[in-house]
Amino acid sequence: MSSNSGIQIPSRLPLLLTHEGVLLPGSTMRISVETARNMHLVKNRLLKGTSLKSTIIGVIPNTRDPEHDTEDLPTLHSIGTAGLAVQVVGSNWPKPHYTLLITGLCRFRVAQLLKEGPFPVAEVEQLDKLEQYTSPEEMSEAAGPEGELGELSKRFYQAAVQLVGMLDMSVPVVAKLRRLLDSLPRETLPDVLASMIHTSNKEKLQVLDAVSLEERFKKTLPLLTRQIEGLKLLQKTRKLRPDDNKRVLAVRKGGVLPGHQFSLDEEGEDEDGDDTAVLERKVKGANMPQPALRVCLKELKRLKKMPQSMPEYALTRNYLDLMVELPWSKSTTDCLDIHAARVLLDSDHYAMEKLKRRVLEYLAVRQLKSTLKGPILCFVGPPGVGKTSVGRSIARTLGREFHRIALGGVCDQSDIRGHRRTYVGSMPGRIINGLKTVGVNNPVFLLDEVDKLGKSLQGDPASALLEVLDPEQNHSFTDHYLNVAFDLSQVLFIATANSTATIPPALLDRMEVLQVQGYTQEEKVEIAHRHLIPHQLEQHGLTPQQLQIPQDTTQDIISKYTREAGVRSLERKIGAICRAVAVKVAEGHTVTKSEAAPAESTPQGAEHGGRKPAGEIVRNRHGYIILCTLPGAPSFPPVSTVTSHTFTLPVGCAVPGQKSADQCTMPSQT
Numbered sequence: 001m002s003s004n005s006g007i008q009i010p011s012r013l014p015l016l017l018t019h020e021g022v023l024l025p026g027s028t029m030r031i032s033v034e035t036a037r038n039m040h041l042v043k044n045r046l047l048k049g050t051s052l053k054s055t056i057i058g059v060i061p062n063t064r065d066p067e068h069d070t071e072d073l074p075t076l077h078s079i080g081t082a083g084l085a086v087q088v089v090g091s092n093w094p095k096p097h098y099t100l101l102i103t104g105l106c107r108f109r110v111a112q113l114l115k116e117g118p119f120p121v122a123e124v125e126q127l128d129k130l131e132q133y134t135s136p137e138e139m140s141e142a143a144g145p146e147g148e149l150g151e152l153s154k155r156f157y158q159a160a161v162q163l164v165g166m167l168d169m170s171v172p173v174v175a176k177l178r179r180l181l182d183s184l185p186r187e188t189l190p191d192v193l194a195s196m197i198h199t200s201n202k203e204k205l206q207v208l209d210a211v212s213l214e215e216r217f218k219k220t221l222p223l224l225t226r227q228i229e230g231l232k233l234l235q236k237t238r239k240l241r242p243d244d245n246k247r248v249l250a251v252r253k254g255g256v257l258p259g260h261q262f263s264l265d266e267e268g269e270d271e272d273g274d275d276t277a278v279l280e281r282k283v284k285g286a287n288m289p290q291p292a293l294r295v296c297l298k299e300l301k302r303l304k305k306m307p308q309s310m311p312e313y314a315l316t317r318n319y320l321d322l323m324v325e326l327p328w329s330k331s332t333t334d335c336l337d338i339h340a341a342r343v344l345l346d347s348d349h350y351a352m353e354k355l356k357r358r359v360l361e362y363l364a365v366r367q368l369k370s371t372l373k374g375p376i377l378c379f380v381g382p383p384g385v386g387k388t389s390v391g392r393s394i395a396r397t398l399g400r401e402f403h404r405i406a407l408g409g410v411c412d413q414s415d416i417r418g419h420r421r422t423y424v425g426s427m428p429g430r431i432i433n434g435l436k437t438v439g440v441n442n443p444v445f446l447l448d449e450v451d452k453l454g455k456s457l458q459g460d461p462a463s464a465l466l467e468v469l470d471p472e473q474n475h476s477f478t479d480h481y482l483n484v485a486f487d488l489s490q491v492l493f494i495a496t497a498n499s500t501a502t503i504p505p506a507l508l509d510r511m512e513v514l515q516v517q518g519y520t521q522e523e524k525v526e527i528a529h530r531h532l533i534p535h536q537l538e539q540h541g542l543t544p545q546q547l548q549i550p551q552d553t554t555q556d557i558i559s560k561y562t563r564e565a566g567v568r569s570l571e572r573k574i575g576a577i578c579r580a581v582a583v584k585v586a587e588g589h590t591v592t593k594s595e596a597a598p599a600e601s602t603p604q605g606a607e608h609g610g611r612k613p614a615g616e617i618v619r620n621r622h623g624y625i626i627l628c629t630l631p632g633a634p635s636f637p638p639v640s641t642v643t644s645h646t647f648t649l650p651v652g653c654a655v656p657g658q659k660s661a662d663q664c665t666m667p668s669q670t
């Protein structure tokens, strides 16, 4: 249907190729500008042009697979829609990006491609009549009341009225749509309705290609009927099960209403409605206290009224998601068996009697009084004495969740208390985040390195901790982001510090300080053999048969290789030994007869006067034995003194006379 009368579009149009759908005349579409071609069009034509003519562009559906779209121009679909760019939104930072709002005017056919770059320009032939106004009567007259087109347009109009009648007329946009149906020329109805109802891109493309009006009516009428049937089914399902939103969704997803593009119809609103309905159910089922529930319901009400495209929608949604995820009344049951707790604590850590006693006391009182508030303990001691790891062990003993909050270097109070929601990128603080992570309201929170909190212009995090760590106040801890109180009284807070000197007095006053002393040499040897060596062997995939470390060797490592109150370096040294042995094991060294011969008979043994040189790993029949780790120092005990009873490791021992000549130097720690 060529147009000779009415408004004419320019005969040369710049072309915008889009993957984002099919623009039909009479509808408006938002198109994101991504390709270099389209970017040039926006920059050189839309942003530079000053006349109305320069805002008219040709929109052509890009039928090439977006995954394989390249710089070169694809084969152009022969029919496109001339559109008016009514809005160009975008920014040049961090990289140029634009979004166009385009209103479709009429169809055109690409007559000839005039240029390809930087953006394509084509000579076009206008296919639709573009007039200011054609009344429905004029249209009927033109088609003739008895003509097939007249009949088709009448049926189409009636179906459209039926469809709109099924929607909720109290919604302003629906009422407007009803008025629009009467005022629009009927020839425009197929395009307008096809862009509103659920149609796939392929179906829209067929409507676009239907140049003859009759064909267009024929193509869109079944789509309209399908939408009506879908709505009927939806309404029937609702009547049957008014509350079962899932069923409604399933009906939709089942293909009654295919396609998932933008539409003004009821379904779009429903999906949104379902989403908020699910959220509402979650809010009501989150068992939150009344004040928090009130706030949530208020926010939910606002959310329902907000369009999804509004930035605040996402913020409110995130807030509500967090609120429903928080463990307002979810807690774990404490394991109050004192005997089992004692065994567990002893199996995890050697010594540390004071700490263990305090935990058992807490357990005992909890047995007698179930509403006991969580104490706030502060373990103070030198690095590596097991303050952090005992915290983890306490959580395990109590059967509670464990969460560690590293406070070293934190200098912003919003790290603890969160940001107010008015800030861009606002987040809850670490306490609320931790609760969300563990999902229960009675975890063990380890506030690690509380003495290393910093101060800055962003406030003093130590002051923010005052409320958290005050048993009298923390039942109503208010994070700035949540803006409602959360009860922290069941949380067991354990702080760790290397020294009390840098802890602000007000904070220190709220905590029960338990000093953890450094270990004696004997204690370290016990810790090494009970915990560190088995742990390191496991970490390096070695068995106790493959590496046995005599107590004398451990003592030597402790006294000559480590100078510390804790056992961290000791653990590292043992790790280094394990790595060296792991290399030997991986190389597949097998013990030969000569290797198993007594060391005294070997030249090396003689060279050292019967003593092993320093820093050696000596292998026996069963595996490897570390004799000494002192490089060059002659003070380690001769192998003959290493007997089975000197081993703490349960399996295997060095048997005198099985020393090997296959020796290597003690690995340096890496």
Ligand SMILES: Nc1ncnc2c1ncn2[C@@H]1O[C@H](COP(=O)(O)OP(=O)(O)OP(=O)(O)O)[C@@H](O)[C@H]1O
Binding pocket: 348, 349, 350, 351, 352, 381, 382, 383, 384, 385, 386, 387, 388, 389, 390, 496, 497, 498, 527, 531, 532, 566, 567, 568, 571
């Ligand atoms: N008494 C002990 N029994 C068993 N293992 C221990 C003992 N003391 C320390 N350890 C071990 O020492 C290592 C270091 O401990 P941890 O990290 O808890 O030290 P810390 O006191 O928290 O140090 P920092 O103050 O530097 O944080 C851990 O692997 C831990 O298991």
